[in-house]
Amino acid sequence: MHTEPKSPQEPARPATSGLGRRALFATGAALAAAVGAAAEPVANHARPQGRGTGSGASPAAIRFHGLRQAGVTGPQLPATQMLSFDLPPRSVAADRETLRNVLAALTGTLSGAAAGTLPDPRLHTGETTRLACVVGVGPALASRLALNVPAELADLPAFPDDRLDAARGNGDLLLQLCAADRWTLTVVAELAATAAQSAGAVPRWTQSGFLPHTAPGVTPRNLFGFKDGTANPDDTAAGRWVWGPPGAHEHGTILVYRRIHMDVAGFAAIPEDRQNKMIGRRIGDGVPLTGTAEHDDPDIYAKHADGAYIIPVTAHVRLSSPRLDGGARMLRRSYNYDDGPDDRGLLFCAFMRDPALFTRVQNRLATRDALIPFIEHRASAVAYVLPGINPGGTLGEQLWR
Numbered sequence: 001m002h003t004e005p006k007s008p009q010e011p012a013r014p015a016t017s018g019l020g021r022r023a024l025f026a027t028g029a030a031l032a033a034a035v036g037a038a039a040e041p042v043a044n045h046a047r048p049q050g051r052g053t054g055s056g057a058s059p060a061a062i063r064f065h066g067l068r069q070a071g072v073t074g075p076q077l078p079a080t081q082m083l084s085f086d087l088p089p090r091s092v093a094a095d096r097e098t099l100r101n102v103l104a105a106l107t108g109t110l111s112g113a114a115a116g117t118l119p120d121p122r123l124h125t126g127e128t129t130r131l132a133c134v135v136g137v138g139p140a141l142a143s144r145l146a147l148n149v150p151a152e153l154a155d156l157p158a159f160p161d162d163r164l165d166a167a168r169g170n171g172d173l174l175l176q177l178c179a180a181d182r183w184t185l186t187v188v189a190e191l192a193a194t195a196a197q198s199a200g201a202v203p204r205w206t207q208s209g210f211l212p213h214t215a216p217g218v219t220p221r222n223l224f225g226f227k228d229g230t231a232n233p234d235d236t237a238a239g240r241w242v243w244g245p246p247g248a249h250e251h252g253t254i255l256v257y258r259r260i261h262m263d264v265a266g267f268a269a270i271p272e273d274r275q276n277k278m279i280g281r282r283i284g285d286g287v288p289l290t291g292t293a294e295h296d297d298p299d300i301y302a303k304h305a306d307g308a309y310i311i312p313v314t315a316h317v318r319l320s321s322p323r324l325d326g327g328a329r330m331l332r333r334s335y336n337y338d339d340g341p342d343d344r345g346l347l348f349c350a351f352m353r354d355p356a357l358f359t360r361v362q363n364r365l366a367t368r369d370a371l372i373p374f375i376e377h378r379a380s381a382v383a384y385v386l387p388g389i390n391p392g393g394t395l396g397e398q399l400w401r
C-alpha cells in the first residue's frame with residue numbers, strides 16, 4: 001500500500017498583515033522575517049497526501065507551520081526550484097549569527113509567501129498560493145559551526161562513474177521551493193534569495209524542475225516515461241526510516257539530491273519489453289513484472305518456470321529493493337529537469353533518516369543497474385531538513401547547543 005507520511009498540523013490563525021512592498025524591499029531580510037512571523041493564512045489546512053500533482057477542484061493553501069516542513073509532508077506540487085547558498089567563513093561565532101539571521105529571513109519570507117500575505121503584487125493573482133518549502137543545512141556548515149544535527153548527516157562518498165559538477169551541487173544551505181505553477185516559484189525564489197542574501201548568504205546554484213500535472217492518486221512520470229515514486233513508505237515505515245528518532249531531530253529528515261542526466265532519446269529507442277525488464281515494472285501502468293496492480297510490492301525472488309528471475313538481476317527495482325536493505329526505505333519525491341535538448345534528466349530527491357541507505361542502494365545501482373548506459377550523475381547535495389515550526393517560531397531552533 002502506498003501513502004505519504006502525514007504531518008500533524010497546528011490549527012490556523014486569522015490573517016494579520018499589511019506592509020507596503022517598498023517598505024519590505026527597503027528594509028530587507030529582517031523586515032521580511034517580521035512580516036512572515038506575524039502573517040498567518042486564512043485557509044491553510046493540510047491537504048490529503050495522496051499522489052497526484054494537479055491542483056484539483058478546490059485548491060487550498062498549504063500550511064507553512066507544523067511539526068514537519070510541508071515540502072516533505074504535503075502533496076508533491078508540479079514545479080520546483082532548488083536554491084543553494086554558502087555562508088562565507090569568518091569566525092564560528094559570526095557565522096552562527098549569520099546563519100540565525102538567514103534562517104529568520106527565510107522563515108519570514110517563506111511563511112508569508114505560503115500564506116499569501118506578502119505585499120509583492122506579483123503574488124496577488126486572485127488564486128490561492130500553493131507553495132511548499134524545504135529548508136536544510138549542509139554537512140560542511142553543520143560541522144564547521146558545530147550545529148546540533150543528526151550524527152548521520154554527512155557528505156556522500158564518490159560512486160563509480162560519477163561526473164559531478166561541484167558548482168551545481170553541495171552548499172551550506174539548501175532550499176527547495178515547490179509550487180503549483182512556475183510563476184509563483186520564480187517570484188518566491190527571487191524574494192527568498194533576496195532575503196537570504198540580505199542576511200549574509202551567497203548564492204551557489206539553482207535548479208528548476210517539473211512534473212506532469214496528474215489527477216489525485218496518479219503517480220507522475222519521469223522523462224523515460226515510467227511512473228516514478230510508486231514504491232514509497234507508508235506512515236509507519238516513514239516514522240522508522242524517514243524521520244529522525246524521538247528527540248531533537250524527530251521531525252527532521254535528510255535530503256539526498258542528485259542531478260541525473262538521462263539519455264531520453266536513447267532509452268526511447270529501446271523496445272518496450274526491454275524497457276520494462278530494465279526497470280522491473282511495465283511502462284504503461286507501472287505494475288511490477290511480478291504483480292497485477294501498480295502498488296503491488298515487486299517480488300524480487302519470484303522466478304519463471306525455467307528458474308530465471310521474473311524481475312531480472314539488473315532491473316532497477318531489484319537493485320533498489322528495500323528487501324536488500326533490511327526493509328529500509330527512502331521517501332522519493334523526484335522532479336524532471338530540462339536544461340536544453342542535450343541536458344534533460346531527473347532531479348532525484350529522496351528523504352531518509354540515514355543517507356547511508358542511499359549509499360548502499362547507489363553502490364548497487366552504480367555497478368549493476370540496467371539504466372547505467374542511459375544515465376549520468378552530474379551533481380549531488382545532502383542537507384539536514386530542519387523540523388517544522390509553530391507560528392512565531394524560526395526555522396533551525398534545534399541547531400544551537
Ligand code: HEM
Pocket residue numbers: 222224226227228229230231232258260261262279281298316317320321322330346348358361362365375
Ligand atoms: C535517472 C535515474 C533514475 C530513474 C529513471 C529511476 C526510475 C525509477 C522507477 C521508474 C522506479 C519504479 C517506480 C517507483 O517505485 O517509483 C524506481 C524505483 C526506485 N528507485 Fe529509482 N530511478 C533513478 C535513480 C535512482 C537512484 C539514484 C536511487 C537511489 C540510489 C533510486 C532508488 C529507487 C528506489 C529505492 C526505488 C523503489 C524500489 C522499490 O521499493 O520497489 N533510483 N526508480
